[in-house]
Amino acid sequence: MSIIETDHQYVANTYKRFPVALVRGKGAKAWDENGKEYIDLGSGIAVNIFGYGDEKWKQAVTAQLDALPHSSNLYHTEPCGKLAKMLCERTGMKKVFFANSGAEANECAVKAARKYAYDKYGDESHSTVITLKNSFHGRTLGMLSATGQDHFHRFFGPFTPGFVYAEANNLSDVKRLSEENGCCAVMVEMVQGEGGVMPLNYGFVKGIWQLCKEKDMLFIVDEVQTGNGRSGRLFSYMNFERQPDIVTTAKGLGGGLPIGACLLGEKAENTLGYGDHGSTFGGNPAVCAGAISILERIDDALLQGVRERSAFIVDKLNGAKGLKSISGMGLMLGLETERSAGEIAGACLARGVLVLTAKAKVRLLPPLTIGFEELEKAVSILREEIERV
Numbered sequence: 173m174s175i176i177e178t179d180h181q182y183v184a185n186t187y188k189r190f191p192v193a194l195v196r197g198k199g200a201k202a203w204d205e206n207g208k209e210y211i212d213l214g215s216g217i218a219v220n221i222f223g224y225g226d227e228k229w230k231q232a233v234t235a236q237l238d239a240l241p242h243s244s245n246l247y248h249t250e251p252c253g254k255l256a257k258m259l260c261e262r263t264g265m266k267k268v269f270f271a272n273s274g275a276e277a278n279e280c281a282v283k284a285a286r287k288y289a290y291d292k293y294g295d296e297s298h299s300t301v302i303t304l305k306n307s308f309h310g311r312t313l314g315m316l317s318a319t320g321q322d323h324f325h326r327f328f329g330p331f332t333p334g335f336v337y338a339e340a341n342n343l344s345d346v347k348r349l350s351e352e353n354g355c356c357a358v359m360v361e362m363v364q365g366e367g368g369v370m371p372l373n374y375g376f377v378k379g380i381w382q383l384c385k386e387k388d389m390l391f392i393v394d395e396v397q398t399g400n401g402r403s404g405r406l407f408s409y410m411n412f413e414r415q416p417d418i419v420t421t422a423k424g425l426g427g428g429l430p431i432g433a434c435l436l437g438e439k440a441e442n443t444l445g446y447g448d449h450g451s452t453f454g455g456n457p458a459v460c461a462g463a464i465s466i467l468e469r470i471d472d473a474l475l476q477g478v479r480e481r482s483a484f485i486v487d488k489l490n491g492a493k494g495l496k497s498i499s500g501m502g503l504m505l506g507l508e509t510e511r512s513a514g515e516i517a518g519a520c521l522a523r524g525v526l527v528l529t530a531k532a533k534v535r536l537l538p539p540l541t542i543g544f545e546e547l548e549k550a551v552s553i554l555r556e557e558i559e560r561v
């Protein structure tokens with residue numbers, strides 16, 4: 173049986189995969205089982221921020237695999253503490269809980285916010301979390317509830333109660349919900365990724381931050397997709413000059429191994445105590461050693477490069493026939509096109525360029541260090557396919 177046939181027969185049918193089996197990757201390039209080369213503008217959905225086969229990450233992980241691949245959270249290990257310290261020093265947050273995915277990082281954020289309110293009120297009267305319509309926060313039952321899209325609220329009920337959904341960029345709607353419900357937090361993505369690469373307005377974010385302060389709700393920012401340099405800043409909230417109370421991240425931080433991190437600010441740093449939360453693999457030393465090697469290279473020069481590559485892509489695509497709009501931030505871009513996004517992704521794949529889709533848009537999440545020559549080649553092909561209306 174071929175790779176694809178085996179997959180079709182034995183792997184659960186939850187993914188509509190492209191008809192390609194990737195076997196190797198280096199930098200921004202990947203090769204399939206037939207030796208066909210692709211330029212990847214998707215980075216494993218914002219994971220491979222330094223591309224495939226990143227040597228420094230590989231060395232950091234393998235050295236830790238040799239020393240101590242796994243212990244348990246009953247013991248201290250150096251990489252876990254070191255990564256938490258780096259994250260706190262780079263963000264002003266105070267403590268970090270490590271998990272294995274974005275959804276789990278968000279679960280931790282909601283637990284921390286609910287416990288914060290429980291500690292204050294002595295009951296569950298302020299357990300509701302306001303999220304936004306069109307958001308995406310993950311696939312656990314809790315995070316399906318947190319996700320503000322009806323499409324995700326089917327088949328698997330009963331869903332976890334305690335989430336209400338406000339219109340994005342409509343502060344009065346957030347205020348209304350905060351008055352109608354006993355709320356402990358507002359949770360947002362600064363750019364709604366799966367929802368079609370839709371950035372929030374600066375004034376809206378400022379307003380939420382202010383409202384959270386006034387009502388003592390926690391301001392949670394889901395940086396699972398936007399984090400780790402992708403927006404042109406270390407975290408996208410840094411473009412909005414407002415400090416969240418909780419930040420969650422995952423994807424790019426792990427460099428290709430599973431990680432989730434929930435960063436707790438001053439208000440919530442001691443909210444979760446012994447036994448309130450936990451994870452078998454969260455904070456795994458090999459994963460954390462790899463993440464340290466990723467985080468220490470997300471410096472000003474790299475972030476400047478992200479902004480330059482973003483401007484380069486926008487410049488190359490601007491004015492393309494059949495391109496209606498470009499949205500996003502840094503190297504997280506959504507293209508609204510006349511031709512269907514799925515058709516463009518398929519046509520690009522056939523011509524050796526991997527792009528993603530989000531709702532009706534073509535979505536680009538290239539490696540943050542992709543070379544300009546490769547970028548030029550890939551974006552030219554993409555432009556031709558957009559123009560083939």
Ligand SMILES: Cc1ncc(COP(=O)(O)O)c(C=O)c1O
Binds near residue numbers: 361397
């Ligand atoms: C904003 C956001 N939050 C949460 C998640 C869920 O992350 P994971 O798939 O690692 O659980 C995603 C995944 O795409 C995401 O984009």
